[in-house]
Amino acid sequence: MSNEILIGRETGDGGVMTITINRPERKNALTPPMYQTMVEALQEAHADTGVRAVLFRGHAEIFTAGNDIEDFLKTPPTGSDSPVMRFLAGIAGATKPLVAAVAGPAIGVGTTLLLHCDIVYAADNARFAMPFAQLGLCPEAGSSLLLPRIAGYQGAAEKLLLGETFDAAEAHRMGFVNRVLPAAELDAFVAAQVAKLAALPAASLRVTKALMKQGSEHELKTRMTEEAVHFGKMLLAPEAREAFTAFLQKRKPDFRQFD
Structure with missing residues (x-):
């Protein structure tokens, strides 16, 4: 298991599994081994009747910069069995509540994974961006379906087409952040909230989530598959x-040569 992803149990009896992204020297950028560790953690949480909820978090200054660009260039993910695709399927199909505590930047998949979380709390220093178009790519993780539902078409279009950074207050207005807190208060507040979840009956949490998600599972799975097909092709394209x-060379990309 990679020490760049830390798996822990909280609230005394271990009712909450915590998944901490722990690669701050690389801005918590995600790699296949990190995704694989999270896949295995989600599988464990699903099978363990003692786990009531799963909490995602990063560090006080960074949630995650998204996928590791150098790694993407060297070993682009291919197929539904790649760790990143298995992770996305895992959060989309999670039967237990997913909670996120976000501080600092949450870029790319760092934002789109939040759309699968049931509850999201953000520090006032949190920043979000989905710069897929800026990277010559398309949305992933079902974000082309989920974000318009949450934020409305125009709100989603602005974020997905331009890919510009926005703050926690705007994320809260858009509807995918439940509450914004001072950075110094985030951890204590989230710990209290997940402790409340851990004290509730597992069946109540599971059935309530299932009822809210009912009817949308097939559509989401279909959209995620469509996104993955386009994403895989575009990842290998010249754009x-x-x-x-250009990102690695710290220059502005030139897309004028492409149709």
Whole structure:
């Protein structure tokens, strides 16, 4: 198990599994081994009747910068069995409540994974962005379906087409952040909230979530598959190569050469 993802149990009897992204020296950028560790943690949480909820968190200054660009260039994910795709399927199909505590930047999948969380709390220093178009890519994790439902079409279009950064207050107005707190208060507040979840009957949490999600599972799975097909092709296309190379060279990409 990678020490870049820390798995813990909280609230005394271990009723909450915590998944902490722990690669601050690389801005918590995610790699296949990190995704694999989270996949295994989600599987464990699903099978363990003692786990009432799963909490995602990063560090006080960074949630995650998204996928590791250098890693993407060297080993682009392919197929539904890749760790990243298995992780996305895991959060989409999670039967137990998913909670997120977000401080600092949450970029790319760092934002889109939140759309699958049932409760999201953000520090006032949190920043969000889905810069897929800027990287020559398309939305992933079902965000092309989920974000318009949450924020409305125009609100989602602005964030997905332009890919610009926005703050926690705007994320709260859009509807995918439940509450914004001072950064110094985030951890204590979230700990109290997940402790409340851990004290509730597992069946009540599971059935309530299932009822709220009922009817949308097939549509979400279909959209995620469609996104993955486009994403995989675009990841290998010249536009993405130009965007990633420009990112690593710290220059502005030039897309004028492409139709």
